Amino acid sequence: MLGEFEYVLLTAAAGLGDKAYGAAMREEIEATTGRKCSLGALYTTIDRLEAKGLVTTWMSDATPQRGGRAKRMVRVTAKGIEEAKEFYDAVMRVSRGASWVVGKTGRA
Amino acid sequence: MVRLDWRVVEGAAGLLGCEDREAVLGDLVEAGEGAWRGLLDVLGLVVRRQAELWRSWRPWVAALGVALPFSFLLMGFSVSVSLGYRQVTLHGGWLGLAGRAVLLVVLAWASGFVVGSVSRRTLWVSVVATFSPCLFCLARFRIASLSRGCLLLFVLPAVLGVWWGLRGRTVGAGVGLMLALGASMGMGLWGGWWVNWFLVWPVWYLVVLGGGDEKAYPRG
Secondary structure, eight states: OOOHHHHHHHHHHHHHGGGOBHHHHHHHHHHHHOSOOOHHHHHHHHHHHHHTTSEEEEEOOOBGGGTSBOOEEEEEOHHHHHHHHHHHHHHHHHHTTOTTSTTOOOOO | OOOHHHHHHHHHHTTSOHHHHHHHHHHHHHHTOOHHHHHHHHHHHHHHHHHHHTTSSHHHIIIIIIIHHHHHHHHHHHHHHHHHHHHHHHHOOHHHHHHHHHHHHHHHHHHHHHHHHHHGGGHHHHHHHHHHHHHHHHHTOOOTTSOGGGGGTTHHHHHHHHHHHHTTOOOOHHHHHHHHHHHHHHHHHHOOSGGGGGGGHHHHHHHHHHHSOGGGSOOO
């Protein structure tokens, strides 16, 4: 099963589609989670996901707005989508009845 | 013009692989990050990358299994060759000395080759593991008839071996087998202390590599 950050990263990459690369994914993750995301954590997690066959990456052409540097593009594979969906379903199942879920009351 | 603080960030990014460096520096420029956070990001990735490398057996074998112990053994062998030269100038026996000198070159080269091909991006640790014993022994060298440089006769062939190993080259199975048999025979004739036999296994490693599939060769 995926880890929490792996799921967040897969979701960000899937949401960005063809525009998924390091800086854009970091911005997306920081905006949605409200937490800082280091490039070290980002790129090592991308490597791990790639090793598991959940994403593919490739280097794009260099662009002037990046100081002539290339981007490392990320695309979620079919297996990655399947794993992310499994994680999401598991979180939804385990959350049923929890007090913080909208429309539910806690048992404690 | 690139500011000095960004030069520091770019210098730190030099510790990363080519693609990582390109992607990370581009991300930092695009996001308009300050140099301080940029430096933390780069160093964070460098540390994570190094930590990943040390999860493999390769750097441990290269640094602690070869570089450190072989440095002591090859220094001892270098001194024995140097002492042999002193004796030969007095009593003759050039053939034996030449054999020992060639043996030293082959053993040092093969050891360097193993360190270069196995340690890959952790080579700097293997270099430290090699030269720490050298500094230790240089500081305590007490043979009046020899210069301290005699300890380091093995360094040049070892460096050539490292360079060869880093470039992913190997030797053919036939050449490797000849070297290995020659080194084993030479060790039997002129090896001296039995512990020196450990120096022979990198030469046999060459035979295994040379006989294996080219694609199976460990690359960085």
